[in-house]
Amino acid sequence: xxxxxxxxxxxxxxxAILGPMLTRFxxxxxxxxxxxxxxxxxxxxxxxxxxxxxxxxxxxxxxxSLIVGLTVVSVSASVGTLLGAMAGYFGGAIDEVxxxxxxxxxxxxxxxxxxxxxxxxxxxxxxxxxxLTLIGWVGYARLVRGQVLRAREFxxxxxxxxxxxxxxxxxxxxxxPTALPAVVVQATLGMAGAIIGEAALSFLGLGVQxxxxxxxxMLNGGRAHLLDAPHLTIFPGLAIALLVLGLNFxxxxxxxxxxxxxx
Amino acid sequence: MTRFLVRRLLLTIPVLLGVAxxxxxxxxxxxxxxxxxxxxxxxxxxxxxxxxGRLGFDRPLYVQYAAFLTGxxxxxxxxxxxxxxxxxxxxxxRLPATFELAFSAMLVATVIxxxxxxxxxxxxxxxxxxxxxxxxxxxxxxxxxxxxxxMAIVFSxxxxxxxxxxxxxxxxxxxxxxxxxxxxxAVLARMTRASVIEELRELYVLAARARGASRARxxxxxxxxxxxxPIVTVLGLQFGAxxxxxxxxxTIFAWPGVGRxxxxxxxxxxxxxxxxxxxxxxxxxxxxxxxTDVVYGFLDPxxxxx
Numbered sequence: 001x002x003x004x005x006x007x008x009x010x011x012x013x014x015x016a017i018l019g020p021m022l023t024r025f026x027x028x029x030x031x032x033x034x035x036x037x038x039x040x041x042x043x044x045x046x047x048x049x050x051x052x053x054x055x056x057x058x059x060x061x062x063x064x065s066l067i068v069g070l071t072v073v074s075v076s077a078s079v080g081t082l083l084g085a086m087a088g089y090f091g092g093a094i095d096e097v098x099x100x101x102x103x104x105x106x107x108x109x110x111x112x113x114x115x116x117x118x119x120x121x122x123x124x125x126x127x128x129x130x131x132l133t134l135i136g137w138v139g140y141a142r143l144v145r146g147q148v149l150r151a152r153e154f155x156x157x158x159x160x161x162x163x164x165x166x167x168x169x170x171x172x173x174x175x176x177p178t179a180l181p182a183v184v185v186q187a188t189l190g191m192a193g194a195i196i197g198e199a200a201l202s203f204l205g206l207g208v209q210x211x212x213x214x215x216x217x218m219l220n221g222g223r224a225h226l227l228d229a230p231h232l233t234i235f236p237g238l239a240i241a242l243l244v245l246g247l248n249f250x251x252x253x254x255x256x257x258x259x260x261x262x263x
Numbered sequence: 264m265t266r267f268l269v270r271r272l273l274l275t276i277p278v279l280l281g282v283a284x285x286x287x288x289x290x291x292x293x294x295x296x297x298x299x300x301x302x303x304x305x306x307x308x309x310x311x312x313x314x315x316g317r318l319g320f321d322r323p324l325y326v327q328y329a330a331f332l333t334g335x336x337x338x339x340x341x342x343x344x345x346x347x348x349x350x351x352x353x354x355x356x357r358l359p360a361t362f363e364l365a366f367s368a369m370l371v372a373t374v375i376x377x378x379x380x381x382x383x384x385x386x387x388x389x390x391x392x393x394x395x396x397x398x399x400x401x402x403x404x405x406x407x408x409x410x411x412x413x414m415a416i417v418f419s420x421x422x423x424x425x426x427x428x429x430x431x432x433x434x435x436x437x438x439x440x441x442x443x444x445x446x447x448x449a450v451l452a453r454m455t456r457a458s459v460i461e462e463l464r465e466l467y468v469l470a471a472r473a474r475g476a477s478r479a480r481x482x483x484x485x486x487x488x489x490x491x492x493p494i495v496t497v498l499g500l501q502f503g504a505x506x507x508x509x510x511x512x513x514t515i516f517a518w519p520g521v522g523r524x525x526x527x528x529x530x531x532x533x534x535x536x537x538x539x540x541x542x543x544x545x546x547x548x549x550x551x552x553x554x555t556d557v558v559y560g561f562l563d564p565x566x567x568x569x
Contacts, residue, residue: 104281108541109503109548115510116286116541119529120293196406200511203408204526219408223515226427230416237409245404252400 002253008246012239016066019059027052027060027213036229046231049221054231057213058239064125064214065195065243072132072194073187079133080140081183085176087141088148089167098141105138111197118206125214128207132197136190143186147179154178181258188251192244199240215240267560275553280332282549286542287331290534291324301344301532314344318535335542341535343528350539354521358543360430361520364443364512365505367436369498371444372451377494379448380455385482387460395452402449407508411442411515428517435516443512447501454497458490465489492562499555503548510544 015022025043031051039046045054087098105113114131121127148171151157157174165174201207202216210217215236222232293300298311298320315321318341319330334340340350376399383395415438419427426435462468463486471481510522517523521540528536 100277100281103278104285107278107282107549108285108545110507112503112507112510112541112544113285115507115525115529116289116537117292119537120289120534122294192404199406200408204511204514206529216408219412223412226412226416227420230420233409233412233416237406237413240409241401241405244406245401248400248404 001249002257005246005249005251005253008242009250012062012243012246013066015059016062019056019062022059023053023056025053025056027056028211029053036225036232038229038231045235046229048218048232049225049229054218054235057218058215058235060213061215061218061236061239062243064208064212065198065240068125068129068132068198069191069195069247071129072136072197073191076133076136076190077140077183077187080137081144081176081179083137084141084144085148085171085179088145089152089171089175095145099145102138102141105135106142108135111135111200114197114201115204115206118201123201123206123209125208125212128198128201131201132194136194139186139190140183143182144176144179147182148175151175151178181254185251185255185258188247188254192247192251195240195247196244264561268557271553271556271560275549278549279546282545283332283335283542284328286538286545287328289538289541293534297534301534340539340542343536344533345528345531345536350535353524353536354539354543357519357521357524360518361506361509361513361522363436364439364518364520365502365509367440368443368447368505368508368512369502371440372447373498375444375448376451377455380452381459381482381487383452383456384459384463385478387456392456396456399449399452399456402445402452405445407442407446408511408515410445411438411512414438414442415515430519439512439516439518442515443505443508446508447498447505450501450504451494451497455490455494458493459486462486462490492559495562496555496559499551499558502551506544506548 029052031047033051034043034047035049035051037043037047037051043053043055045058048054048057083098087095108116113135114128117131117134118127121130152175154174157170160170160174198207198214199216199219202214203220205220208214208217210221218236219233219240222229222236225232290297296311298315298318299306302310302314319327322330338351342349343353346353379395379399383392383399386392415427418425418438425437426432427438429435459482463482465486468481468486471485472478476485506522509518509520510525512518513520513522514526521543525537525540525544528534528540
């Protein structure tokens with residue numbers, strides 16, 4: 001499972017990087033005479049409503065998805081780990097403030113807050129990244145807080161404190177590393193969530209705007225052509241499902257590898 | 264039990280207040296002048312002044328906040344900018360459709376997930392288990408905004424068996440309910456598998472077998488019954504995901520519920536209605552979580568003590 005997941009994610013990353021070399025078509029180039037044409041040898045995924053090559057656009061969309069996944073996960077994992085570690089280690093008022101913020105943000109189901117934020121801020125990739133990060137850090141904060149609460153009582157942490165180590169050093173070298181395996185698993189699954197989140201927002205017309213080729217935007221464009229050109233829907237969706245499946249395989253595999261209970 | 268209930272209710276109040284505050288501040292996050300954004304560039308100064316007065320934007324922020332909270336308490340969330348209909352009435356009209364879809368999706372999920380989870384648990388580690396686990400992971404990975412159109416292509420366009428959109432007959436409900444229920448089924452199947460595997464390791468299952476109970480009876484009457492508590496909890500906690508999923512599913516199948524109303528209000532910049540829909544979904548979610556916690560506490564006394 002771990003290997004299959006890693007292979008899928010690696011292949012997608014390669015496709016995103018080497019995209020322009022894998023197809024001779026520009027993702028923005030239009031050939032209106034061939035609009036909505038189905039898959040052929042020249043265009044294996046067919047053409048869209050403006051006669052653009054869908055394979056080239058799926059490859060370009062992989063970049064957007066990976067940029068979203070990596071940005072959202074790296075920022076929200078860093079912020080969430082820092083705030084969670086502070087809440088767990090210091091307790092008291094700091095913990096109260098951070099935990100109440102977490103409670104309120106968790107009171108919004110899944111993507112709802114992201115939909116609300118992008119609705120008022122306006123549709124753009126930047127706002128999608130902001131909204132997904134704002135809902136993303138909460139999971140890491142709660143996870144790390146719990147781990148730190150446990151680690152705070154470990155003897156080696158108390159020994160470091162007794163030896164005169166300062167709080168940032170204790171947190172950074174002794175406490176946070178105990179939470180890292182769980183954070184890495186969460187980050188892998190969180191990346192899948194961020195990619196689905198961006199695609200969902202773009203599908204609803206609230207995310208990446210045309211003509212930028214995002215998988216969600218492409219699926220949104222395909223809705224009007226379900227009857228006459230289903231390939232507009234099939235290929236971008238397949239790309240999302242495959243990458244998300246790969247990340248879920250990877251996350252599950254990493255969890256099994258790092259969780260002693262699963263052995 | 265009463266102390267647990269009161270404490271749990273009291274803990275919900277600050278969360279609800281936080282939710283209301285966040286929903287109130289949404290409209291003030293609109294870049295530039297929200298009134299200008301709602302009316303567009305062609306609005307006259309008179310129109311803008313009129314709307315500003317109607318929304319109370321000409322009053323100090325703390326007065327607006329107090330008025331908003333009072334409105335939430337009295338179910339008066341203002342009127343829709345587009346239709347002039349009270350927000351609560353617009354939402355109430357759409358609510359039955361959303362609940363019909365959400366509960367049908369949960370039913371679909373339960374019917375698929377529980378047998379799948381039990382089968383995977385009983386044959387854990389075998390090919391059957393791997394197939395069931397992979398199927399569940401596929402269910403989680405396939406986004407509903409792809410599954411929905413895909414099923415519409417197969418069952419409506421190609422086979423012509425089911426209607427592609429709208430609400431009315433039971434046939435209209437099939438595709439939206441499966442689209443919304445599939446990811447939940449996947450999560451639930453994984454939970455059922457884990458929970459049943461844990462129970463199957465308990466001595467009372469071995470004791471039941473030693474007393475001569477068949478394998479099926481030991482699994483279904485003993486292990487599965489005891490693993491139901493975490494399964495029901497997950498089902499309750501996933502209600503929020505179902506409500507968010509409903510926003511997308513209703514958009515795909517033109518299902519006239521609150522989710523579709525939300526997306527329509529966003530495109531018309533009808534912010535009072537947007538706020539109302541977001542508030543309703545979040546409060547329903549908090550309420551469902553509270554109910555799940557209370558039921559869990561009722562079923563398992565250990566939770567009440569903790």
